[in-house]
Amino acid sequence: MYNWYEGASLCIAYLAETTSLSDMHNDPWFTRGWTLQELLAPRHIKFYGQDWTQLTKFSNDKKNYDVQHQIELATTITSNELESHLLTRISRRMQWAARRRVTRAKDMVYSLTGIFDVDMSIACAKAAKLRF
Template sequence: GYDKLVQFCRVSAADYDVSLAWMDTICIDKQSTSELDESIRSMYRWYAGSSICIIFLANTTSLVDLPHDRWFTRGWTLQELLAPPRFKFYAKSWTTLTPIDILNDKPSRSMWNVNPSHIHNILAEVTGISFTEMQHFIPGAQSGDFSRRMTWAAKRTTTRGEDRAYSLMGIFSVTFPIAYGEGVERAFFRLIEQILHSHRNVLDILNWAG
């Protein structure tokens, strides 16, 4: 609610000297079909273009709680792990889970020769995404990647069924109009259709489907 917005703006300015911030639960007018459509189709790009993604974990007080936070079960949060160049986890008290002088909780390319930290090992275990995959993620469905990426999303849930497909647009570097009410099967059909048009990795898709 309001307190979350205030705290988000506070840490954005105080910890990262950010003057402009965007919050998914506040900055999308869901009553406007056109704005909702544009936001969903653009969200991955916005995260990728951000200087930092601040991740608030409402169920977490310390690193011990991290693997059990509901954030890791939500469909929309997968792109928050993969798209931004940097992210930082904040516990429910709005304190950081790692020292604030460590400005990035995401495995980065500059860490290529550095052993994964404790938080990175936790992330790899709970998400199924390896240290290297998180470092070097490129959106799309390159050969052999489709099935792997679908497993990352398989156990995640969304409030609206169609969002299970819509939330993967950016992951696979495709876009198509949203149509709530079409049902999850139709939404996934259109997702696969767009992936085939863009990447044509038919065998990998058939392996996943089978």
Template sequence: MRLLNIKTTISSSTGTPNVPDYAILSHVWGSNEFLYSDIFKDEVSVPREKGVKVNRAAQFAREHGDTHLWIDTCCIDKSSSAEVSDTLNSMSDWYENATICFAYLADVTSRDDLEGSERFKRGWTLMELLAPKDVIFLDSDWNEIGARGSLANQLHKITNIDINILQKGQSAACAQSAATKFSWMAGRRCSRVEDVAYYLMGLFGVNMPILYGEGSEKRSSVSKKNS
């Protein structure tokens, strides 16, 4: 697992078998994200706006008492298929083991705007909502809106996930029937077809080879052969 060291500033990425306490960021990707390759560039060559989200997330993590932070944009070497596969199979555990998850909503200015957020239309954010011990929601100006538990009634109306499950998180979610879990997928989409299966791995407690490029047609043909 690769983490950002944020004791004083975003200084380096570290991989260690003895994982320290860390915070984790949940967000919808924008057009100008700070990437893994940017970590190794000198500060001058990286546009300042690319580091805003990472630096604000690091600030919240420090205030929470953490020294490390995980963000999917820059903590995964996407040029390594082995690392991508390991990451996607471990993603649910990483969110569950974080001390806290901060969910940044770039399109929300107040609690009243939650329902219209793009976040609740995306696939991966379902796992990111349920797996962590707790989730703190932040608006577009990085002001705290509330936590998953305190917002459970409102989140239930948006996601159709039972209030009890929202309050308890991963353990309660995994205990639900397959039909219930699939119902939570309604209206959600992914940028890549294969992610429709991958983002549910944690909820169903399964591991599988990650084969981007497989597409829906190939998956369908395999199903027909095995039927």
């Protein structure tokens, strides 16, 4: 999935509980495991709140200072880290992951592979599980 987001022309993020840019940082979207790669991988992202309203008029919210500030409040990810997360220390990326929640442990593994630049196919993971 990470590669899809990375190669996308635009990633659209729906923040179901957000009514305005100023309350964006409180949205549960920022606590879910799978959404970390949706935030970091794409070059262009557009955030929509309740009722599919645009939170800004900018074409790329990832480059908008006010959005970057809200992201940092929600995740502790700085604008520099948002721009070049693969250059960020592994321990720092682990801190971001620790703040996320998933329903199944294996979902956390799959949601983090791209963030740590690891290529692990689902088939390999299933085979490894069968061996142990």
